[in-house]
Structures are given as structure tokens and as C-alpha cells.
Amino acid sequence: MKQKIFTFLLIAAAGLSACRKDTVDPTIKEYDEQQIKNYIAANSLTGFIRDTIGGDTTGMYYKIINPGSGPKVEYSDRLALVFTLKSFDGKYASIDTISNHFYDYLGHLAQDGLPKGLQTGIFNLLKYKGASMRLLIPSHLAYGKDGYGTGSVTNVNSRIAGNQSLEYYVHVIDDQPAYDDLVIRNYLTANTLSGYTKTASGLYYKIITPGTGAIGEIKDLSIVTSTYTGALLNGVVFDEASKTTAYVFTPTVSDGLSGLVKGVKEGLEDHATVGTSISLLLPSGLGYGNFPTTGSSIPSFAPLRFEFQITTVTQL
CATH class of the missing domain: 3.10.50.40 (Chitinase A; domain 3)
Incomplete structure (x- = not known):
């Protein structure tokens, strides 16, 4: 009788182990990809293209609104930018372009507190002065697991929660x-x-x-x-x-x-x-x-x- 119980426990343990192997947690890139796909569907967004520059590694989606006619931007360029942003959960929105001004080298953008994904998107996707686009940035290229800002994650417009993907509108000014x-x-x-x-x-x-x-x-x-x-x-x-x-x-x-x-x-x-x-x-x-x-x-x-x-x- 004891041997039968022991055998049953071994089989049950093996079954549980097999179940765990079949439910592997998604990687952060997989999680972000699903976030973005759900956001596009929920907001009926059209015309967005997945970024495939460099081997489809960023996971960003973008839509060029104005291709611009100025020179190509370089990381060494001092750029004037205006932008708006909002988090996918709707708890953070910054839509006042009077306040959202940036003037510095593109290579300093991430150092000045803006996401690495925004810097990459401007250089690889927007490309030209005078251009504008909408950009969906996965959380791993935004503010990561720690988020951004102060206070509780339940606060509105004071904190971006961790693992939140972001939507940006950005315009690179050519003729001030x-x-x-x-x-x-x-x-x-x-x-x-x-x-x-x-x-x-x-x-x-x-x-x-x-x-x-x-x-x-x-x-x-x-x-x-x-x-x-x-x-x-x-x-x-x-x-x-x-x-x-x-x-x-x-x-x-x-x-x-x-x-x-x-x-x-x-x-x-x-x-x-x-x-x-x-x-x-x-x-x-x-x-x-x-x-x-x-x-x-x-x-x-x-x-x-x-x-x-x-x-x-x-x-x-």
C-alpha cells in the first residue's frame, strides 16, 4: 500500500513539473509586444509600422506624420524638439507642448531624462529635421521596471508605473x-x-x-x-x-x-x-x-x- 502511494506521488509530481514547463512566463520583450498590439487594437490605431531596423530588435511601432525636408539628424546635432506622451494605462499624460520642449544634443536625450527608445526612434525612424511622428515605445526602452516620477503608481500624471509602454508624438523643429x-x-x-x-x-x-x-x-x-x-x-x-x-x-x-x-x-x-x-x-x-x-x-x-x-x- 505504501509503495502504491509513493508511486502515485511521484507521478503527480512529474505531472506538476510538466505543467510548469508548459507555462513559461513571457520575456519582457514578449510582454511589451503584447502590450503594444493590445493598445493598437483598443485604440483603433492604423498606419503604424513595426521598426525592423537593425534586425527587428527594438519592438517599437511608428507612424510618420510629416517626413520633413531638413537635413538628416545625427547624434552630434543640437536639436529642438517638442513632444507629447502618455502611458498605455492612461494614468500619465503630458500633452502641453509649451512645457515639453527639449533643446540639446540628440546624443544627450536619454541623459536628460527622456527614454532611450525616443532617442533611437528619432535617429533611425524620424531621421530628418522638420519631421514629426507617433511612436509606440515598449517599456524596456522607456522607463523599465522602475517607472518614472514620484508618488504612488495610482496617482494620475505624477508617476509612470513600471513596465509601462508609452505613446509619443514628437516633432523635430527645423525652422524655429x-x-x-x-x-x-x-x-x-x-x-x-x-x-x-x-x-x-x-x-x-x-x-x-x-x-x-x-x-x-x-x-x-x-x-x-x-x-x-x-x-x-x-x-x-x-x-x-x-x-x-x-x-x-x-x-x-x-x-x-x-x-x-x-x-x-x-x-x-x-x-x-x-x-x-x-x-x-x-x-x-x-x-x-x-x-x-x-x-x-x-x-x-x-x-x-x-x-x-x-x-x-x-x-x-
């Missing part, structure tokens, strides 16, 4: 002034704004309230008293310290008007006078460009909006 002008025109349309005039430099301005003085009286050596605000085009205000309390721009203090960014200086000197209320929309080249002030909330190559109300103008 043209791109900025498009951003400003889209902003005007989206907010139903009218009455702005574009200058030869690319500045947009609108006189809200005409002044009582003579245009041209505001100069480098003028003492100008004004209330003002400065904001990104997504509505984030980066300077409202003088929204209600007038600030005095004095040439002997912080260079006065000479210390202002080009677009503001042009707008005030060429189109404002005492009593003027003026709205200014600046392309990034007339603002802080690709190198904003250290510690500033202004991202690289960000178009800006300023509102000025001039109360006094006197000369030294």
Missing part, C-alpha cells in the same frame, strides 16, 4: 521662427483673438488703449512706470509681481528698458507711449530663446505673452 509663428497663429485662433499686427521681426502686438503721448518717446534712457504681466501661451504666468503695483524701469537700475527681452523692448519703443495699454505676443527668438534664465519657469524656445499698461514716461 516659422514654427513659433505657427504656434502664435494657432494660439490666436484657439482663443478667438483678433486685432493683432505682425511686425517685420515676427512680433505680434495689439493696442488695447491708445496712449496720449507721442510714439517714440519711450527710449533706452527713458524712465518708464508700468504695470505688466508675462505668461506662457498655455496660460502659466511667470511674472505678475507688477500686475497691480507699478514697476519703474530706470536706466540706472538693471539697465532699464535695455535689460528687457527684444520683443518687449520693440513693442514699447515702437508702439507705446504714456497711457498705452498694449498686448505683445513674442516668438521665442524675441524672448528668452533656447537658453532661458537659470531657474526660470520659461522653457526653451517658448513664445510668450506680455500685457503692459504704461502710466508715466520721463527722460533722464
